[in-house]
Amino acid sequence: MLSLTYLLYFGQLGILTPYLGIFLDGRGFSSADIGTLFALITLTRIIGPSLWAGVADKHGNPLQVMQLGSLLTVVLFAGVFFVQGFWWLTLVFALMMMFWTAVLPQLEVITLQHLKPTSVSYGKIRLWGSVGFIVFAVIVGQSIDVFGSETPIYVSTAVLALLFIATLYITPVDTPQQHDDVSGSWTLALKKPFVVFIVSSLLLQMSFGTFYGFFALYMRDLGYDGTQTGLLIALGVLAEVGIFLVASRIIIRFGVRLTLFISLALTAIRWWALGFAGELWLVVIVTQLLHALSFGLTHATSVHFIHHFFPHKFQSRGQAIYISLTFGIGGAVGHFLSGQLWQDGAGAELAFGMAGAFAMAGALLLFLAPKKAFG
Template sequence: MSATPQRATLLRLALVYFLYFGQLGIMTPYLGVFLDGRGFDSIAIGQLIAFITLTRIFGPNLWAVVADKTGKLLPILQLGSLLSVLAFGLLFVFDDYWGIALSLGLVMMFWTAVLPQLEVITLNTVHSDSGKYSRIRLWGSIGYIVCTVLLGKALDIFSSESVIYASMLVLAGLTIATLFLHQPPIMQSHEEQGSIWGKLKAPVFIVFILSAILLQVSFGPFYGFFALYMRDLGYSGQQTGWLIALGVLAEVLLFLVAGKIISRHGIKRVLVFCLFIAAIRWYLLASAAQYFAVLILVQLMHAVTFGLAHAASMQFVHGFFGRKYQSRGQAIYVSISFGGGGAIGNYVAGYLWQMEAYYTFAFASLSALVAGVIVLTLRSKEFVFKS
């Protein structure tokens, strides 16, 4: 009797992941194309993307406080999704810099309410069964790939405004899909709440977070200007979509063996390897993007520079902060590296793009290279933690 409802519950969760990451597959690669179509130059594009990236620092922490105090994760998820749709609708009204900045800033602020609550609901639904969770989460990557490829084709046929029409469609679908979810009982934590200041002052954490920031700085030009770069080099929107999808597919496949790689070689070696590969990736993009075979290689490197690097970083956070500070440690890592580092990368890229694409991605390469050198300064045993 319970098997069918359980399967239906898992399918509903998979659909929400599909739509959530499908929206990321639209906005992350193609926001720059949309803004370019609205007549903004590269400086304004870099500033706007940096601005909305900064909300990743404040948004998750704000919603986390509300979730912790109320315990109503599903209503917060649903509200965040609904408000994202309404805020996104402002893009059909505003056409000026500050109007678009307001709209995108509000979208990201509300959008950050969705995934953290969805993750907790999913993990409690599957009772932390990693196998079931992975199968559900996989649909997020599938959604990203499908929406990226389809929108790339749409850009070949229609205008850059396709980005916001597709986004509104997917966001509306997401909001509707969340109405069919159910919140399971949430396991309460009775661990002591204490200060983690001592952890944050540790040299190994300072080095780790600095390298994480620099890695995300290096991703800024890619997220903000890759689609524009491909268009300027004469590649079609569909080719760009398939290239982005290839990177995500490679990332998913590497995730399946990332744990074994990290266990065999250790966190430090893996991080250094990923950072140096990132430096090579961005320099190839700067100097040889006119060759399609090089672009394929560059996108296959996404498996290492994002997938493996993220897996190693998660293992570091898990081991370094331990059970007591696990959630707060992860929030600090995500907020500072993805929010702060991503904002810096996009902001600087906007100015460098005025000079030449080569300097933009060469800057990304240098950022990743410096990050790798910084991690090399520590001993490997400082990245080893007791279970």
């Protein structure tokens, strides 16, 4: 049941991450509206992870928190069928995202609790999440060609409902209740190595705003159909899965600082190539393969760094700080600025150029940081 839950959770991401822009465009929103809406709903990732981590920590029952989050997510998401207009849809998506942030952190905790007394590896369970992302990204991409821009919303509602049902069949595991020292975790977070790491990670997520918000629309404008777009998205996730299998060896061989520097520098090249030569299918394929570094290797390296930088009792708070600041603030700023520059496709080169500049700035920050700071 854990594998199915991962499949449905990341399957939902495979629907909304690439295709929410298509849905909003179909509803008549401008690119500035789309970027602003993405930015506003992304802001919930600033407070959501820490809020739900505190609730789960206080009550000692992550499974109930996950079930509540799943239920309220699907209930609120269904509101998209009943509202129109920018601010109403923004409110619905923002509230949905607030409860959505309760799901994955608790799922990770529950999964590790279940696997601890067994010989089953975490990777074998987490792999089903990538499978779900690929399957739904391809299916919805094809379906949009046939059924139109409202397709992602109908499929998302069904997937979210199934996700809630799946959580009801997960058995709880009794574990001792732990309480993190929040002030202690922030004391560590203000140290120079972590500040450099966070700022570079924030710049990376700012660079992703253009891709997450407008990639599917960009592909459509360049003449790629929904099936081709879905396959390109799936290719990026496959590359991500492949790098996860060897990430630990790469990190040990090159270290955190150099691994992140190379990944961010190549991410900058990825965005520039996509923005200035996206009409060439071979260029798009190569840029999607670079997703292995842009997301897969940077995420694995970030988790590794936080795990070794924070003592055991502060690690969950360290992860919450990382997610809130980088994916929350960085994602919101990146989405907003991309929406202002996109101009319904006319500013695509400028938007991807900006994204590349953000990623390169993060790479340069890491390059100039003292090597000993990262161990």
